[in-house]
Amino acid sequence: MADTAKMKTSPGPDHEGARVVLSARGLRKDFGGFNAVNNVDLDVHHARVHALIGPNGAGKTTVFNLLTKFLQPTSGTIMLLGENITRTPPARVARMGLVRSFQISAIFPHLTVLENVRVALQRPNGLAIQFWRSMGALDELNERAMQLLEQVGLQDAPNMLAADLSYGRKRVLEIATTLALDPKVLLLDEPMAGMGQEDVGNVARLISKVAKSRAVLMVEHNLRVVADICDHVTVLQRGEILASGDYRTVSQDERVRIAYMGTEHE
Numbered sequence: 001m002a003d004t005a006k007m008k009t010s011p012g013p014d015h016e017g018a019r020v021v022l023s024a025r026g027l028r029k030d031f032g033g034f035n036a037v038n039n040v041d042l043d044v045h046h047a048r049v050h051a052l053i054g055p056n057g058a059g060k061t062t063v064f065n066l067l068t069k070f071l072q073p074t075s076g077t078i079m080l081l082g083e084n085i086t087r088t089p090p091a092r093v094a095r096m097g098l099v100r101s102f103q104i105s106a107i108f109p110h111l112t113v114l115e116n117v118r119v120a121l122q123r124p125n126g127l128a129i130q131f132w133r134s135m136g137a138l139d140e141l142n143e144r145a146m147q148l149l150e151q152v153g154l155q156d157a158p159n160m161l162a163a164d165l166s167y168g169r170k171r172v173l174e175i176a177t178t179l180a181l182d183p184k185v186l187l188l189d190e191p192m193a194g195m196g197q198e199d200v201g202n203v204a205r206l207i208s209k210v211a212k213s214r215a216v217l218m219v220e221h222n223l224r225v226v227a228d229i230c231d232h233v234t235v236l237q238r239g240e241i242l243a244s245g246d247y248r249t250v251s252q253d254e255r256v257r258i259a260y261m262g263t264e265h266e
């Protein structure tokens, strides 16, 4: 059952001393007669990386869709920065700072790297792309765009077409466009999917870096990455939480080893 009584009403520190910025209690989603998510409690902390893992069909994407309000929960409560967002429309939730990465499809391939970030920077202000803005405003935008590119390590490629970037650097550009919105909570859906080992390392380092000033919640299948950069791991199985804790604790949980990780993974 939903445990709303225990739920935080303001983003104060929890017992571990870190601020809870996003939290869910008793989250449930039924599709017709099928129960996809059941009784999920989740606390996502500022300046931490939190992984949501589990076998195919465990309900990870559905939980993401519930948190971002793309799906309305059948029951349960979601709080963001102290505000109850259970019934809040997705666009407002995004404006409040809960931003989901849409992977490479969010990039404009025929714009340059710099232009992609500039377009993203204009979004929070609700401005359409304006070609005739004053030079001063454009310079300021370029400066902020270059700062973002430096933050993610794309400062050497501002004038490259996004389409010509390697797969891994496209993913990095996509993260940069997400960071342009200055999210308080960043949701990443399988950020390592389809990448080679070198790119995985780069993106993992980038995620750790951006998580210093915001919360990150990510669905990820690469358990090495989860072990390396995630402070907290929640394991889902058939829509329910099987285990939750740091990677070491969770990976030693017998039920998790049997259900998901296999016994060979330390």
Ligand SMILES: Nc1ncnc2c1ncn2[C@@H]1O[C@H](COP(=O)(O)OP(=O)(O)OP(=O)(O)O)[C@@H](O)[C@H]1O
Pocket: 031, 034, 036, 054, 055, 056, 057, 058, 059, 060, 061, 062, 063
């Ligand atoms: N719109 C929907 N209508 C009916 N069933 C759905 C719908 N969306 C998801 N499901 C079902 O809910 C369950 C959870 O799906 P979900 O996509 O959340 O799992 P997942 O953990 O993200 O899986 P994967 O790792 O394969 O992406 C699955 O059995 C799926 O078939």
